Amino acid sequence: MAEPTSLSSAATLAAGVGLAAVLPGIDGNAxxxxxxxxxxxxxSxxxxxxWQRLVYLLISVVAGYLAAPDIVRWMPIRSTGVAAFIAAAVGITVTLALIEKSRAFDLSWLRRGGPPNA
Structure with a gap:
């Protein structure tokens, strides 16, 4: 069963997104x-x-909304809603994976002034 706090905060956030979608100048679909x-x-x-999931939710919403026009321009997708959905769902997943992979890189050669074995 879901936690009551998460249900109420999710409902509040969804209501806020719905209200913001009707504001002038906001692309409601995106x-x-x-x-x-x-x-x-x-x-997932x-x-x-x-708390971390809520932070990622906000980051994903902003990133997905901002990336939607570029995705529509670059890909054969014509709906900003679909483009924003893809950007929000995939963007944070790819970014977190890149952050994890970057921790394994040895970048100490940058501080020494040259690549290793040079």
């Missing part, structure tokens, strides 16, 4: 698509604590 993609990521990341 905002709702980004929220749906971010929610998909948050729901059960191993993370609640």
């Amino acid at each position: 905002l709702i698509g980004a929220f749906a993609g971010a929610t998909l990521f948050v729901v 990341a059960k191993s993370l604590p609640l």
Whole structure:
């Protein structure tokens, strides 16, 4: 069963996204698509604590919303909602994987002034 705190905060956040989507100058399709993609990521990341999932939700919504016009321009997708959904769901997953991979790189040669074995 879901925690009551997570249900109430998710409902509040969803209501806020719905209200923001009707504001002038806001692309409602992209905002709702980004929220749906971010929610998909948050729901699938059960191993993370609640506060961390909420932070990732906000980051994913913003990134998905901002990336939607570029995805529509570069790919054969015409809906900003679908583009924002893809960007929000995939963007944070790829970014977290890149951060984890970058921790394994040995970048100490940058401080010494040259590549290793040079």
